[in-house]
Amino acid sequence: MRNGVDRTMKAMARRVIVVGVVLAILALACLGRLVSIQLLEGKSIAQAATASRTLPVTISANRGRILDRNGTVLASSAERYTVVANPEAVATFEPVTCTTKTKSYCHEIDGKPVGVTGAAAVARLVAPILKMNAMKLGAIMSVSGQYAVLKKDVTPQVMRELDALNLGGYIYGELSSDRLYSSGTMAGALIGGVNDDGDGVGGIELMENKTLNGKDGYKVYQQGNGGEEIPGTVTKSRDAVDGSDVELTIDSDVDWYVKKVLQDGVKTYEADWALAVVQDVSTGQIIALDDSDSITAGSDTAKMGVARAVGTTFEPGSIGKVLSMSGMLQTGAHKLTDKFTVPWRIEKDGQTYQDAEEHATSNWTLSGILQQSSNVGMVMAGEKYSDSDRYKFLTKFGIGQSSGMGIPGESSGTLTGPEVWDGRTRNTVLFGQGYATNVLQITNAIAAIANKGVRTQQSIIKSVISPDGKVTHPTTGKAVRVVDEDVASQMMDAMESAAEHYDQFAKVDGYRVASKSGTAEVAGSDGKLTGIVADWAGIIPADNPRFVITVVIKNPQGIYGGLTAGPLFKQIGEFLMQKYQVPTSEARKSAIPVDW
The missing domain is CATH 3.90.1310.10 (Penicillin-binding protein 2a (Domain 2))
Structure with a gap:
């Protein structure tokens, strides 16, 4: 019995010893690993853990604002x-x-x-x-x-x-x-929009993207489980440099009113669309540039499209007579007092030309040809005006050339050289057909007449304001003399007579106006010449030029520019004179004769 107990006790003792040895070995292994981690691998493990939590984070620069000329915010972040x-x-x-x-x-x-x-x-x-x-x-x-x-x-x-x-x-x-865009549909497509990354993809946002965007900074620090910054762990950083503000030459009050006039005009004349520009004569600054479209700034349409007022081209029609007649005076081919006997229709080199309405054969001076907007009279006067000069002065006035402002989507229009003109085109260019322009080009051409014969560089960016408040003004191209001051003065006189011809529709009470209307056939949806573009470009006040206003309207009921675009010019002109408190005009004392 006792021997059995002894054997049992010895067996248990052996098991206890074995278990103890195993536990001792495990303890030694754990201790060894702990020593290894603490003394040998601790530093690298800690570094790895810190590295996994230490990440660079971009500090986004704030995009600059777009302002109007008076500081009104049009776009901000x-x-x-x-x-x-x-x-x-x-x-x-x-x-x-x-x-x-x-x-x-x-x-x-x-x-x-x-x-x-x-x-x-x-x-x-x-x-x-x-x-x-x-x-x-x-x-x-x-x-x-x-x-x-x-x-x-x-x-x-x-x-x-x-x-x-x-x-x-x-x-x-x-x-x-x-x-955020406070401008709504006012100049919506012109202002444009930004993509999901905050980069400009249309309009002014795209045009001035580099200036507006600024430069991102960064910060390197340890992050917690939720991505939050662990205090005191920043190792590197660079401050973001915010983008600069861009101040436009646009007056939002004027542009808003222009848009209202255009949209109301489209309804009144049941037209397809209308567009307009207001330009400061002496500086070339664009005060308003808009159309009848309802496109909200920042919308997909604003991001992907081009403002109609920028991208649309058209034949200017009879407004082009001002440019041709200016060239005739400058080259000495004619004087405004030269006398012509003008029928309503004429045959020349196998081509037929006629005026918009049938009239009796009339005795008009060259000034009277402009007042009556006679195509036939221009063809007759063109006999002393060479093809090379016709092209030369259209080019000097800026036709067929970009405005130089860099607005995305702007079309340069089309003007072919005299070497490719056929027997008809060489004469139609005298009265604004056979080439295409945009509203900015034709406005600046008329502004050259108002500016004593000098064509200035147009601008739509007034200044750039850096985050620290420093203001810089972008440089503009050099002004170009197109015609002599005396020629410009004579053309102002002739244009004033042309404006008086439409006093019933486009007179601005208290102010003299020098202007020219235009009407041109354009291709309709059927591809034939079934469409109409009616336009009006006017200088106000004529005795002390301050603004040029051009209005273009497509397929209006009323057809002629003087009867459709002219009244819209009148509304815009009245608003400008009141807003800027322009002194009223002195009475016109004399005028170059229009008939004989």
């Missing part, structure tokens, strides 16, 4: 956030019950427990603030990985409400910005 969740962390979320001790970091909904855990719980908490469906939010967060976007373009107020939910490490906000 507002602080916004992209709300992001960490799905892996969210899966482990357990709401903290609210008690007296936990009230500063607990979770509840309308004073009641959340009731669930994980993504469903987080979704229930944030859904009311983000104004999103809780089930949809839960699905977004129920994925693998550590990054899931919940909502973009969140305001700072909403972000503060999210921060108050005590969900740090589960959801966080990434700073971004949203482009």
Whole structure:
């Protein structure tokens, strides 16, 4: 019996010894590993952990504003956030019950427990603030990985409400910005818009993208589970340099009124569209540039399209007579007092030319030919005006050339050389047909007459204002003398007589006007010459030129430019004179005879 007990005790002793040895070996192994980690690998492991948390973060530069000439903000960027969740962390979320001790970091909904855990719980908490469906939010967060976007373009107020939910490490906000446009449809396509990355993709936003964008900075620091910055861990940083503000020459009050006049005009005359430009005579600055289209700045249409007022080309019709007649005077081919006997129709080199309306054979001076807008009279006067001079002066006036302002989508129009003109085109160019222009070109050509024969470089950027307030003014191209001052003065006289011909429709009370109307046939939807472009370019006041206003209208009921575009010019002219408090004109004392 005793021997049996002894054997049992010895067996148990051996097992205890074996177990003890195994435990000792395990303890020595753990101790060895601990020593290895602490003494040999500790530094590298710590460095790796720190490196995994230390990440560079871009500090976005604020995009500059677009302002009108008076400082009115047309486009600006507002602080916004992209709300992001960490799905892996969210899966482990357990709401903290609210008690007296936990009230500063607990979770509840309308004073009641959340009731669930994980993504469903987080979704229930944030859904009311983000104004999103809780089930949809839960699905977004129920994925693998550590990054899931919940909502973009969140305001700072909403972000503060999210921060108050005590969900740090589960959801966080990434700073971004949203482009806001106060201009609405006023010059909408001209201002353009930006893409999702904040880069300009249309209009002024694209044209001035580099100036507006600035330069991003960065910060390198250790991040917590939710992407938040761990205090005191910044190792490198560079401040962002905000973009500069761009101040336009546009007066938003004038542009708004111009757009209203154009849209009302399209309704009144049942037209397809209308466009207009207002230019300062002496500086070449564009005060207004708009059309009847309703395109909101920042919209997809504004980003992808081109403003009609910039991209549309057309034959200017009889406004072109001003340019040809100026060349005739400058070359000495004619004087405004030269006398002509003008029928309503003429045959020349196998081609037939006629005036817009049948009239008796009339005795007109060259000035009278402009007043009566006679195509036949221009062909007759052109006998002493060479093809090379016809082309030369159209070119000097800027026809067929870009405005030089760099507006995206601007068309240069078309003007072929005399070597390719046929027997008809060489004469139609005398009265504004056979070439195409845009509204900026024809406006600057008329402005050259108003500016004593000098064509200035047009501009739409008035200044650039850096983040530190420094103001710079972009350089503009050199002015070009097109005709002598005396020739320009004579043409002003002839244009004033032409304007008086339409006093019933386009007179601006108290102010003298020098202008010319135009009407040209254009291709319709059927490809035939079934369409009409009616236009009017006027200088106001004629005795002390301040502005040139050009109005173009497509397919108006009323057809002629003097009867359709002229009245719209009148409304815009009245507004300008009142807004800028321009002194009224002195009475016209004399005029070059228009008939004999």
